[in-house]
Amino acid sequence: xxxxxxxxxxxxxxxxxxxxxxKFGIWVFLASETLFFGALMLxxxxxxxxxxxxxxxxxxxxxxxxxxxxxxxxxxxxxxMAIAAQAAExxxxxxxxxxxxxxxxxxxxxxxxxxxxxxxxxDIDKQLVPGAGFALSxxxxxxxxxxxxxxxxxxxxxxxxxIALVSRLFWVLLRRQLPAKDNPExxxxxxxxxxxxxxxxxxxxxxxxxxxxx
Amino acid sequence: xxxxxxxxELPLPPRPDYLRHxxxxxxxxxxxxxxxxxxxxAITITFFFFLGGAAITAVRLELFQPNGWLLTSDTYNxxxxxxxxxxxxxxxxxxxxxxxxxxxxxxxxxxxDVAFPRLNLFSxxxxxxxxxxxxxxxxxxxxxxxxTFYTPYSSMFxxxxxxxxxxxxxxxxxxxxxxxxxxxATTHMLRAPGMTWFRLPLFVWAIxxxxxxxxxxxxVLAISLLLVIAERVLGLPIFDPARGGDPIxxxxxxxxxxxxxxxxxxxxxxxxxxxxxxxxxxxxIFGYDFMVYAMLAIAGVGFFxxxxxxxxxxxxxxxxxxxxxxxxIIAVPxxxxxxxxxxxxxxxxxxxxxxxxxxxxxxxxxxxxGLSGLFLASIPVDIHVTDTYFVVAHxxxxxxxxSVSAFFAGxxxxxxxxxxxxxxxxxxxxAAILMYAGFNMTFLPQFFAGYLGMPRRxxxxxxxxxxxxxxxxxxxxxxxxxxxxxxxxxxxxxxxxGNAAKNPWGATGLEWxxxxxxxxxxxxxxxxxxxxxxxxxxxxxxxxTDPPEMQNARETR
Numbered sequence: 001x002x003x004x005x006x007x008x009x010x011x012x013x014x015x016x017x018x019x020x021x022x023k024f025g026i027w028v029f030l031a032s033e034t035l036f037f038g039a040l041m042l043x044x045x046x047x048x049x050x051x052x053x054x055x056x057x058x059x060x061x062x063x064x065x066x067x068x069x070x071x072x073x074x075x076x077x078x079x080x081m082a083i084a085a086q087a088a089e090x091x092x093x094x095x096x097x098x099x100x101x102x103x104x105x106x107x108x109x110x111x112x113x114x115x116x117x118x119x120x121x122x123d124i125d126k127q128l129v130p131g132a133g134f135a136l137s138x139x140x141x142x143x144x145x146x147x148x149x150x151x152x153x154x155x156x157x158x159x160x161x162x163i164a165l166v167s168r169l170f171w172v173l174l175r176r177q178l179p180a181k182d183n184p185e186x187x188x189x190x191x192x193x194x195x196x197x198x199x200x201x202x203x204x205x206x207x208x209x210x211x212x213x214x
Numbered sequence: 215x216x217x218x219x220x221x222x223e224l225p226l227p228p229r230p231d232y233l234r235h236x237x238x239x240x241x242x243x244x245x246x247x248x249x250x251x252x253x254x255x256a257i258t259i260t261f262f263f264f265l266g267g268a269a270i271t272a273v274r275l276e277l278f279q280p281n282g283w284l285l286t287s288d289t290y291n292x293x294x295x296x297x298x299x300x301x302x303x304x305x306x307x308x309x310x311x312x313x314x315x316x317x318x319x320x321x322x323x324x325x326x327d328v329a330f331p332r333l334n335l336f337s338x339x340x341x342x343x344x345x346x347x348x349x350x351x352x353x354x355x356x357x358x359x360x361x362t363f364y365t366p367y368s369s370m371f372x373x374x375x376x377x378x379x380x381x382x383x384x385x386x387x388x389x390x391x392x393x394x395x396x397x398x399a400t401t402h403m404l405r406a407p408g409m410t411w412f413r414l415p416l417f418v419w420a421i422x423x424x425x426x427x428x429x430x431x432x433x434v435l436a437i438s439l440l441l442v443i444a445e446r447v448l449g450l451p452i453f454d455p456a457r458g459g460d461p462i463x464x465x466x467x468x469x470x471x472x473x474x475x476x477x478x479x480x481x482x483x484x485x486x487x488x489x490x491x492x493x494x495x496x497x498x499i500f501g502y503d504f505m506v507y508a509m510l511a512i513a514g515v516g517f518f519x520x521x522x523x524x525x526x527x528x529x530x531x532x533x534x535x536x537x538x539x540x541x542x543i544i545a546v547p548x549x550x551x552x553x554x555x556x557x558x559x560x561x562x563x564x565x566x567x568x569x570x571x572x573x574x575x576x577x578x579x580x581x582x583x584g585l586s587g588l589f590l591a592s593i594p595v596d597i598h599v600t601d602t603y604f605v606v607a608h609x610x611x612x613x614x615x616x617s618v619s620a621f622f623a624g625x626x627x628x629x630x631x632x633x634x635x636x637x638x639x640x641x642x643x644x645a646a647i648l649m650y651a652g653f654n655m656t657f658l659p660q661f662f663a664g665y666l667g668m669p670r671r672x673x674x675x676x677x678x679x680x681x682x683x684x685x686x687x688x689x690x691x692x693x694x695x696x697x698x699x700x701x702x703x704x705x706x707x708x709x710x711x712g713n714a715a716k717n718p719w720g721a722t723g724l725e726w727x728x729x730x731x732x733x734x735x736x737x738x739x740x741x742x743x744x745x746x747x748x749x750x751x752x753x754x755x756x757x758x759t760d761p762p763e764m765q766n767a768r769e770t771r
Contacts, residue, residue, distance in 0.1 A: 010246065010326075010327060011320075011325065011328075011331065011404070011735075020403065021404075024399050024402060024403060025330060025395055025396070025399040028394075028398050029391070029395050031429060032395070032432070033433065035431075035433040036433035036434075036437060038434075039433065039437035039470075040437055043437070043452060047458070050458070130449060130450050130457070131449040139456075139457050140458040142451045142457045143452065145450075146450035146452050146459075147452070149450060150450060
């Protein structure tokens with residue numbers, strides 16, 4: 001009960017209701033995010049329908065190893081995040097598990113960004129940045145890489161925000177400024193984290209698989 | 215005998231209202247009280263309103279003469295672009311939702327605050343930051359793309375400050391999303407006991423429907439502007455035809471937001487008018503359920519009509535046909551609302567106080583704007599009048615005649631509640647009539663000029679259109695006075711106006727059952743609701759915060 005009173009915020013008088021509102025609010029926000037990435041994927045689809053061959057050629061230039069390893073890293077981070085969220089709701093005291101999983105999640109997110117950095121480096125070396133001196137000759141190939149840089153950049157910004165949120169949560173719980181048990185912020189952060197992962201699950205086939213199936 | 219004594223309780227000690235609860239600068243700038251945030255928004259959008267108004271004043275002065283006597287083409291382009299950007303994103307979109315919505319939504323549903331008060335404050339700071347970007351774009355030399363940022367001009371050719379202006383709109387979009395999320399969660403989670411969905415005042419429904427559009431449409435605007443910024447700054451070729459890109463794609467993304475955005479601007483106005491007309495006709499609103507479904511239908515169908523902005527863009531004939539059909543369909547719920555407001559007046563005891571004058575002005579101007587919209591939904595007529603002053607007149611009838619009239623209606627209706635002060639009623643009536651007259655003088659001639667072929671966005675024009683432009687500019691001067699008048703007498707009322715009672719209009723609704731101005735947490739006791747809205751005449755009283763037998767006791771004494 002003391003946990004709940006420490007977590008209660010204005011304007012709520014009932015902790016259960018506050019939790020529910022937090023979850024509901026983040027779901028509404030995630031709907032908005034879906035439209036955000038949806039519009040980008042629509043842009044990709046339109047361009048790909050207009051230039052199928054160029055997209056296949058450009059897709060083959062991506063480094064599927066970086067992409068696949070990163071997918072594995074991000075999916076694992078979703079697992080640790082889910083464990084943290086579940087552990088916080090158990091009746092048995094699992095505070096150390098929550099903290100460990102939050103730290104792992106942030107580290108895996110950071111690992112994704114680092115691997116992505118190596119991939120960006122390689123792309124720049126291969127002159128895959130649209131503009132003068134672009135490596136591929138097909139006009140649509142520049143579109144593919146326009147989309148590639150923009151969407152992976154926007155995704156990386158989302159992921160960085162996620163890492164900041166998870167790290168902050170870890171720090172606050174570690175310092176015992178807030179109780180871990182039933183803390184609604186854990187689940188809200190987890191929902192956001194999972195969305196960033198799901199977006200990547202859509203981006204992986206859009207970026208790395210064109211031109212590789214045939 | 216006070217209500218508390220009637221209920222057998224000791225009277226509560228007098229407490230400072232939300233305005234006098236703290237007077238330091240930080241008690242305002244760090245507040246999480248939805249009422250104070252509403253005031254912050256009101257100050258911000260008033261500033262932007264007069265900024266956008268100043269830009270268009272120069273444009274209207276220029277158009278007195280057909281030969282471009284005052285401004286260069288460049289300056290002219292920058293002024294109307296700035297006017298559009300400021301008025302759409304920094305006045306109209308936040309106007310009613312972020313001021314009255316913020317102030318009234320928790321009061322109307324009997325809640326102490328919005329669901330996420332800190333997010334609410336954050337949203338205001340985002341708006342201010344975004345406004346700073348946009349004002350910087352003006353100060354640094356302006357932007358000349360029009361408010362629509364059409365590619366490839368905006369992405370490849372314009373050498374003005376597109377980046378700063380687009381970044382401003384991008385950021386204000388996130389303020390809009392945050393507000394939308396907050397209002398949706400508040401409506402779902404914080405309604406008082408007994409406040410069922412179909413007992414909600416129509417203003418709450420309007421804000422709810424608006425928030426749905428804000429949350430689902432604004433991210434697409436963010437993407438379309440992000441793509442323009444990416445092309446300008448990073449050289450990504452999304453809209454560059456030379457590198458395989460598609461400039462028309464921008465129009466699809468942009469109007470996917472910007473057509474629903476029309477409903478972001480007009481649905482809250484409909485909500486305001488739906489509160490005012492029953493109050494001054496002393497009648498229950500006609501067809502409450504239909505009003506709710508009509509608003510939700512407008513919000514839903516509004517997402518599928520964007521192509522009517524693109525009849526001349528080269529989209530397929532089939533697409534044009536479908537978009538034309540859907541645009542006619544969306545007129546149906548709008549017409550239902552006009553019929554229901556009119557029917558609510560039937561056999562009412564109508565009194566013409568200033569809020570009612572503004573509200574009736576809204577109905578007339580909205581109807582004119584809506585009917586001229588049907589001309590534009592019809593493909594052959596639209597091709598004739600595309601990019602003419604006919605379109606300019608049409609959307610100003612909806613956005614200025616409709617939304618701004620309703621904004622002033624709400625401002626006068628809830629002014630006593632917000633400030634606790636009474637304004638001089640005869641001045642207010644005079645301003646309302648002047649605004650209606652000035653508006654029609656300004657924009658009616660533009661229908662004629664446009665139909666005769668005068669294109670928009672040019673600062674010189676053939677001499678035969680001068681008569682319409684002189685009429686329009688003269689009307690704009692009247693309109694400007696009508697907008698300045700409330701600034702004067704409402705400010706005067708803050709210092710010298712009489713104190714307002716709890717419920718000066720005898721209106722229903724929970725916001726009238728608490729003090730004027732309300733206390734910091736809105737209600738001294740948790741309100742309970744036991745009847746629907748607009749219950750004029752049933753028991754003769756509003757839904758109260760106390761049990762029915764007690765309300766009856768008060769009414770009979």
